[in-house]
Amino acid sequence: MASPQAVTDAQLIARCLVGDDRHAFAELVKRHQSAVRACLRKLTAGNHALADDLAQETFVLAWRNLASFRQEARFSTWLYRIATNAWLAHARKRREELLGDRDDDVADDDEAVLPDEVGGGDHARAATLKIDMERALATLSDAERAAIVQCYHNDLSHEEAAYVLGCPVGTVKTHVLRGKQKLKRVLAAWNPGPAA
Amino acid sequence: MPHTTPDLRDDAADDWMEQALVHDAREHRDAYVDDAGFTASVMAALPAPAPVALPRWRKPVLTSLWASAGLGLAFALPGTVLDVTRGAFGLLAGRSVSLYEIASIVVVLGLATWTGTAVALKRV
Numbered sequence: 001m002a003s004p005q006a007v008t009d010a011q012l013i014a015r016c017l018v019g020d021d022r023h024a025f026a027e028l029v030k031r032h033q034s035a036v037r038a039c040l041r042k043l044t045a046g047n048h049a050l051a052d053d054l055a056q057e058t059f060v061l062a063w064r065n066l067a068s069f070r071q072e073a074r075f076s077t078w079l080y081r082i083a084t085n086a087w088l089a090h091a092r093k094r095r096e097e098l099l100g101d102r103d104d105d106v107a108d109d110d111e112a113v114l115p116d117e118v119g120g121g122d123h124a125r126a127a128t129l130k131i132d133m134e135r136a137l138a139t140l141s142d143a144e145r146a147a148i149v150q151c152y153h154n155d156l157s158h159e160e161a162a163y164v165l166g167c168p169v170g171t172v173k174t175h176v177l178r179g180k181q182k183l184k185r186v187l188a189a190w191n192p193g194p195a196a
Numbered sequence: 197m198p199h200t201t202p203d204l205r206d207d208a209a210d211d212w213m214e215q216a217l218v219h220d221a222r223e224h225r226d227a228y229v230d231d232a233g234f235t236a237s238v239m240a241a242l243p244a245p246a247p248v249a250l251p252r253w254r255k256p257v258l259t260s261l262w263a264s265a266g267l268g269l270a271f272a273l274p275g276t277v278l279d280v281t282r283g284a285f286g287l288l289a290g291r292s293v294s295l296y297e298i299a300s301i302v303v304v305l306g307l308a309t310w311t312g313t314a315v316a317l318k319r320v
């Protein structure tokens with residue numbers, strides 16, 4: 001009998017489809033739960049409880065729609081697509097809480113910690129930058145944040161990100177570019193060089 | 197480093213924002229989110245498996261088969277049925293039976309009949 005690691009995602013999916021094998025699906029969940037939950041934590045700006053709820057919704061939807069997975073993308077990419085759609089649907093419902101009009105107040109200087117104020121060396125600076133990055137990502141629009149997270153944090157190509165987000169590749173590039181410009185403004189205090 | 201498109205990130209080498217994002221993304225990918233019962237909660241949230249639907253022809257076919265088996269047995273062993281009936285009657289007639297015992301047997305048989313009928317109707 002093959003070890004669990006030797007069994008591919010495609011074989012597990014086939015078992016789910018042919019024999020309604022829930023053990024095979026549990027193995028798929030175990031394999032991908034970390035990536036999906038981490039992605040959703042990034043998208044929800046660190047709201048772990050909401051991210052886990054959406055991750056559970058993602059896997060239940062994946063189970064229900066497994067027959068429609070045509071293997072045109074990696075299974076993980078397909079999961080990212082479901083997860084992102086679940087998050088976007090949730091964000092649309094609670095737009096006033098999650099999005100708002102942030103174009104005019106992206107700097108959010110009252111909350112940002114200036115790097116010079118951070119003591120304790122490189123580790124403290126890195127930890128503070130991580131927190132500020134999380135806050136800065138939260139200031140982006142849903143589309144910009146999703147594009148940045150897919151391209152950088154999930155390490156997807158622009159084409160894969162376009163599949164996940166359900167939009168053209170050019171749109172993904174635009175969202176990434178605009179997102180980075182906004183992040184630059186929000187995180188300007190971290191710029192080691194002269195202010196742009 | 198993510199799969200980049202050159203036209204957007206050609207000047208990435210000296211772009212501090214790019215560096216910060218790449219660093220944050222690397223940390224993100226390196227961090228493993230412990231399962232901590234998540235898989236179990238997903239499996240519990242999956243819809244229950246659909247019950248296997250029995251074909252509609254199953255019940256009449258089964259009834260017919262049992263009836264055929266009973267009739268077949270009666271035709272194959274005609275003397276046995278009569279012998280068993282006679283034997284049972286002889287046993288009952290050979291000993292004195294009180295009115296109380298007869299009443300008890302009637303009550304037990306009646307209860308068994310009603311129970312059997314109720315069970316059969318419930319299953320239909």
